Amino acid sequence: MMVVMDASVLISILISASGSKRKLLFSSKWDVIFPGRLLLEVGKHWKEIRDKSELSDEDLESSFSLIRKQVNVIPLDEYRSNLPGAKDVCPHMKDVEYFALALKLNCPIWSEDKLIREQHNAKVLNTRELLELPGLIDA
Template sequence: MRAVIDANILVSILISAHGSKQELLFSGEVEVIAPDRLLFEVGKHWKEICDKSKLSEEDLESSLSLVREEIKVFPLNTYRDKLSESKDMCPHLKDAEYFALALKFNCPIWSEEKRLKEQPSVEVLSTKELLKRLGLISGNSDNSSRA
């Protein structure tokens, strides 16, 4: 299965060393993709991520390098043809590139932001929903609350 990772998921992975998001990213069960805007957003919040993670900048850069190996980043020209359509449906303009990539590859967006679900065209899955879809947790599992 393929899914577009939202910037907030990546930030969460960088801040917290362990958890279901990390397990899912490194499981090999999902092909994680992202628009190149993702890297811009991480860079924009780098100091805040560094502070919250309590890692040195060098350690955080190492973590980002490991995480980046699991995410295929696509340049704008890959999904530019879907950008206009995505701008009409997404709740905020900053999310348009994520929606455009999801439309291009006909796949869901991996996000914890409930507002992204407020449109009918692109499926948006939380970590828990994605784990269930992949059969990595059962439908009534309580230990998925770490998501």
């Protein structure tokens, strides 16, 4: 299974050193992807993430490096052609790249965002729903 992770999920994983989101991310049973723009989003919120995580810059960078090894960062050129269709169905323009990527690869979006979850044009799963999928978590 493949899933597009949104910024709020990634930031939550960076802030919390443990938890179900991190466990899901590090499962070997699926592929987690995100648009390259998400790296900029993390950079934009780095200080806030560091403060909430109570990690040093060095430890946070180490954690982020481990996470990046678990995900595939997809460049814009690979889903650019899906942006127009994604703009038509995406509730927030800031989330259009997640939708374009999900539409391109025909996979769900991993998000806790209520507005993203309420639309019906792309499949969206939250952490609880992912945890309920059989065989997704390593034993």
